Structures are given as structure tokens and as C-alpha cells.
Amino acid sequence: MPYKHFGNHADVWKHIALCDVLGRESPSVYIETNSASTTYRLNNSPEQTFGIYHFIGKASRVPRLHNTPYFAIEHAALKNNQYIGSPGLAMLLLKGTTVRFVFFDIEKAPLDDIRDFAKSHQLETKTETHHEDSLNGLADILPGTPHNTFIHIDPYFIDKPGPDGHDYMDLFVNASQQGKICFLWYGFHTLSEKKRINGFIRDKLTKGSIGHYLGVELILEMIRPNTIICNPGILGSGLLTCNLSDASNSAIIDYSDLLIELYKGSAFEGFCGDMYREFL
Ligand SMILES: C[S@@+](CC[C@H](N)C(=O)[O-])C[C@H]1O[C@@H](n2cnc3c(N)ncnc32)[C@H](O)[C@@H]1O
Numbered sequence: 077m078p079y080k081h082f083g084n085h086a087d088v089w090k091h092i093a094l095c096d097v098l099g100r101e102s103p104s105v106y107i108e109t110n111s112a113s114t115t116y117r118l119n120n121s122p123e124q125t126f127g128i129y130h131f132i133g134k135a136s137r138v139p140r141l142h143n144t145p146y147f148a149i150e151h152a153a154l155k156n157n158q159y160i161g162s163p164g165l166a167m168l169l170l171k172g173t174t175v176r177f178v179f180f181d182i183e184k185a186p187l188d189d190i191r192d193f194a195k196s197h198q199l200e201t202k203t204e205t206h207h208e209d210s211l212n213g214l215a216d217i218l219p220g221t222p223h224n225t226f227i228h229i230d231p232y233f234i235d236k237p238g239p240d241g242h243d244y245m246d247l248f249v250n251a252s253q254q255g256k257i258c259f260l261w262y263g264f265h266t267l268s269e270k271k272r273i274n275g276f277i278r279d280k281l282t283k284g285s286i287g288h289y290l291g292v293e294l295i296l297e298m299i300r301p302n303t304i305i306c307n308p309g310i311l312g313s314g315l316l317t318c319n320l321s322d323a324s325n326s327a328i329i330d331y332s333d334l335l336i337e338l339y340k341g342s343a344f345e346g347f348c349g350d351m352y353r354e355f356l
Contacts, residue, residue, distance in 0.1 A: 078183065079112035083159040084127040084309035085339070089294050090261045092131075093315055093331050094228065095146040095165055097324040101257055102173050103226035106166050107217075109210035109244070110230045111179040113186040114164030114193040118157045123309045126344045128159055134338050141334055145169055162228060163190050167199055177203045178217065180210035211238030211247060218251060227251050229260040235276050245277060249284030252318035259317050263310040267301045270312055274356060277316065289318045290325045291356025292332050298347045308344045314356060 081087065098106070118124055132151055135141035149168055153160045160168070163179055163186075170177075177199065179190050187205040194203035206213050214227075234244045244260070252258050262277070264270040270293075281289060295312035298305060315328060332353045342349030 078185065079116075079161070081123060081309040082112075082116040082161055083118055084123040085130070085296075086127075086261075086263060086294075086310045086313040087159075087161075088127050088131045089313060089331070089335055090230070090315065091150075091162060091165055092141070092144060092146040092335075093328045094162060094259065095149070095169055096144065096327045096331065097259065097317075097320060098166060098169050098226065099145060100321060100324045100327065101224065101226060103170070103224050103257060104174060105176045105178065105221050105225040106170055106174050106228070107178040107180075107214065107221070107225060108163055108166065108228045108230070109180050109214060109247070110232075111161075111163045111181045111186055111190060111205075113161050113189045114167070115153070115189065116159045116161060118154070118159050122345060124159070126308045126342070126349060128154065130342060131338065138334065138338065140330070141338065162230065164193055166228070167193060167197055167203070171197055171199055175202060178206065179204070180206045180208065180213055182207070182209055209238055211242060211244065212240065214247060215242075215250070218254065218256070221256065223255045224257065226257045226259065229258065234260065234262045235273065245280040248316065248318070249280055249286055252286050252289070253284060255319060257317075257319045259315065259320070261313060261315055263313040265299075265304050265307070265311050267299055270295070270299075277356060286318060289316060289356075290320065290328065291316045292328055293354045293356065294332055294335060294351050295354060296344075296348075297350045297352065298344070306345050306347050308349075316356065 194200045231244045293314035299311040
């Protein structure tokens with residue numbers, strides 16, 4: 077299924093943090109497990125209005141958000157009614173330093189789009205696309221990559237096992253144990269779903285002896301224990317990282333503060349759009 081939620085508020089949170097830490101970490105290899113496309117056509121959907129349009133409209137008055145590479149890229153894209161997804165952001169930001177880009181997707185169309193984008197930015201010799209389940213494919217290439225390999229893990233479900241019984245949290249733990257820089261996004265629609273996912277993540281981290289992680293969640297006030305009263309794409313989402321520098325982890329926390337401020341007093345379809353933060 078093509079990715080439809082591009083440009084929503086959770087993409088803003090994931091992508092502003094991603095862009096900042098990519099600049100700080102300057103990885104020699106960038107791997108994305110669930111890539112989707114580099115570029116999307118915006119259609120002014122309510123999700124996008126609450127997401128990228130709200131961000132660009134308000135952030136121009138907040139220097140710490142306005143002066144970010146994410147703002148610069150998306151502001152330029154918006155003029156053409158476009159939103160740049162993470163493969164495009166990573167290639168634009170890392171094109172001068174990263175020697176290898178590896179993108180996985182089970183759909184062919186986004187990988188074609190990634191190859192076109194790579195070509196138009198003279199990155200085709202550095203860019204690999206893998207048309208396969210990344211739960212299988214990544215395990216094969218991970219051991220041959222250097223320590224400062226950045227792995228962006230962005231599946232729909234972090235707890236759904238693949239054909240060999242492993243899930244994306246196993247991959248996160250395995251890559252973290254190997255010293256790779258790991259950046260995982262997860263989402264939830266209700267507080268009971270959040271509780272279940274939090275328990276699942278903590279259990280995997282404990283069993284994998286991963287103590288040095290950061291988990292930061294931004295949650296909409298409109299989230300409910302078991303029901304979805306309205307849906308701006310997702311009602312809460314978290315960024316889980318391991319082996320990032322302290323400066324990168326601090327930056328992620330700073331962005332969560334700035335976005336909470338940016339959404340104060342906002343609304344989505346008549347419901348309060350305020351957010352709060354929790355640490356995992
Ligand atoms: C949420 S979208 C990715 C969004 C993108 N990372 C971004 O931030 O702009 C998820 C993508 O994962 C792909 N996908 C789903 N299951 C997969 C799997 N097992 N292996 C690789 N890709 C998968 C889907 O086809 C979809 O394009």
C-alpha cells in the first residue's frame with residue numbers, strides 16, 4: 077500500500093529530528109528499512125493542514141525551527157506543492173559526506189522514485205535499492221557496515237514478526253548491539269495501544285541489555301484509552317534511538333519541546349491539537 081500519511085504532524089516530528097541528527101552524526105552509510113518515496117504531491121488534506129502547513133506557517137516565527145535544514149527543504153518543496161519524505165531528506169542532507177545509501181521497500185514504485193531522485197542529484201553510484209522485506213535483507217548486510225552506519229527503522233508495525241519470527245525491535249536491538257546508530261519511529265492510536273507497545277519495547281530492550289537508549293513520545297491531548305475520536309493520521313508517536321551522540325539526543329528532546337509549544341492552542345477538526353511529551 078503506498079504511504080498516504082506524508083506531511084502529517086507525526087512526519088514533521090520524525091523528520092525534523094531526523095534531519096538534525098543526520099547533520100550531527102554525519103554517517104558514512106545511511107540505511108532505511110521502510111523507505112517509501114522521496115517526494116509526494118500535497119493535496120491540502122486535513123492531516124497535512126495540521127502537519128506540514130501548520131508547521132511551516134508557525135515555525136517561520138520561531139528561529140530555532142525556522143533555521144533548520146528541515147524547514148529550508150520543506151519550505152522550498154511546499155512552493156511546488158510537494159513534501160519531501162525521509163529518503164529525499166537524507167540524500168539532500170548527506171550527499172556530500174555519506175558514501176553509501178541503502179533503501180528497502182516491498183513496493184517497487186517508491187524504489188523507482190528513489191533511483192530517479194538519486195540520479196538527479198548525482199548520487200546513483202552511491203545508492204542501492206532493495207526490493208525486499210527489510211527484516212530479511214538487512215540482517216545480511218548489517219555485519220559488513222561500519223560503526224557509524226545510521227539505520228532509520230520506520231515500519232507500520234514494530235511488533236509484527238517477519239517470516240523468520242523476528243520483528244523490527246529485534247532488528248533495532250541487534251543493530252544497537254553492533255554499535256550502529258539506530259533511529260526508530262513508532263506510532264499508536266490509543267493509550268491502551270501505547271501501553272502495549274511501550275511494554276513490548278521495554279521488554280526487548282531489557283532482554284537485549286540495551287540500557288543507553290532514548291525514547292521520546294509526542295502525544296495528542298485528544299488521545300483516548302480505547303477509542304479514536306478523530307484521526308489526524310496518528311495520535312501519538314515515539315522516536316527510539318540508540319548510539320546517538322548526547323548532542324543529537326538533546327536536540328531530539330529540544331524539538332519535542334518546540335513542537336509542543338508550536339501546537340499549543342491548535343485544533344484538528346474541532347478537537348484540541350495540543351500535545352504532551354512522555355519519555356519511554
Ligand atoms: C511509513 S512508510 C515510510 C515513510 C518514510 N520512511 C518517511 O519517513 O518518509 C512505510 C513504507 O514501508 C514499506 N514496507 C512495509 N513493510 C515493509 C517491509 N517488510 N520491508 C520493507 N519495506 C516495507 C511500505 O511499502 C511503505 O512504503
